[in-house]
Amino acid sequence: MQESVNWKEVAAQLSHPQGEAGIETGKQMEKTNVNMIRQTIDALEISENEKVLEIGFGNGAHVSYLFGKAPGIHYTGIDISETMLQEALAANADAISQRKAFFILSNGSTIPFADNTFNRIFTVNTIYFWKSPAQYAAEIHRVLKPGGRCCITFGDKNFMEKLPFVQHGFTLYDTAIAEVLLKKAGFTVEQTTVQDEMVKSNAGETLTRKFIIASVTKSHTYSGAQSLY
Numbered sequence: 251m252q253e254s255v256n257w258k259e260v261a262a263q264l265s266h267p268q269g270e271a272g273i274e275t276g277k278q279m280e281k282t283n284v285n286m287i288r289q290t291i292d293a294l295e296i297s298e299n300e301k302v303l304e305i306g307f308g309n310g311a312h313v314s315y316l317f318g319k320a321p322g323i324h325y326t327g328i329d330i331s332e333t334m335l336q337e338a339l340a341a342n343a344d345a346i347s348q349r350k351a352f353f354i355l356s357n358g359s360t361i362p363f364a365d366n367t368f369n370r371i372f373t374v375n376t377i378y379f380w381k382s383p384a385q386y387a388a389e390i391h392r393v394l395k396p397g398g399r400c401c402i403t404f405g406d407k408n409f410m411e412k413l414p415f416v417q418h419g420f421t422l423y424d425t426a427i428a429e430v431l432l433k434k435a436g437f438t439v440e441q442t443t444v445q446d447e448m449v450k451s452n453a454g455e456t457l458t459r460k461f462i463i464a465s466v467t468k469s470h471t472y473s474g475a476q477s478l479y
């Protein structure tokens with residue numbers, strides 16, 4: 251029952267799934283967020299042979315959907331959770347053995363790849379947990395190739411702030427706040443789409459969730475972070 255739910259623990263598992271409860275959280279997110287994740291992969295407009303980075307893959311059950319987008323895609327996933335890493339390794343054993351997919355642990359602050367590595371980058375439901383958002387957005391920009399595209403997807407602040415667990419460590423964004431962050435990191439905002447969908451909440455009720463996909467690019471002529479002012 252709702253009264254007995256430990257919302258701090260729910261928030262902790264969403265931000266960093268661990269142990270048996272983390273595995274369950276991963277399965278729950280796989281169901282609840284499938285539409286958000288697929289819409290994000292669609293918005294990436296991935297072409298043949300491109301290198302794709304995902305930040306915060308959860309249990310990684312959606313990765314096979316990405317390979318249906320074009321031949322020769324190479325996927326790399328980073329996540330801070332050892333529990334999610336083990337789940338994703340098990341769910342994607344074939345793609346890993348075919349050397350199409352690669353999963354590693356990361357520290358949540360830096361992205362362990364060279365500048366200009368990926369053609370496409372996406373992340374769904376992780377922006378709330380970025381500890382230094384400006385630094386992390388700059389990291390994402392750094393590892394994206396010039397001309398590359400990145401899609402960042404999150405629940406809209408007005409929707410999220412009604413949920414009982416977000417007071418425990420979530421930073422919330424709407425389109426305007428996210429655009430300022432991403433422009434400061436050097437990105438050009440190509441498009442932000444807002445969508446409504448029906449989802450079952452962690453408390454078991456059906457809600458209309460508003461989510462945003464921010465599609466941003468790195469210019470071919472980019473020459474260092476610029477001030478907005």
Ligand SMILES: C[S@@+](CC[C@H](N)C(=O)[O-])C[C@H]1O[C@@H](n2cnc3c(N)ncnc32)[C@H](O)[C@@H]1O
Pocket residue numbers: 264265266267279280283287305306307308309328329330331334356357358359373374375376379380381
């Ligand atoms: C709320 S879950 C979302 C999982 C999946 N993307 C989805 O939408 O269902 C957040 C995931 O991102 C990971 N995560 C949180 N902060 C992260 C960071 N700074 N860098 C990489 N992964 C992070 C967590 O371990 C977890 O697997």
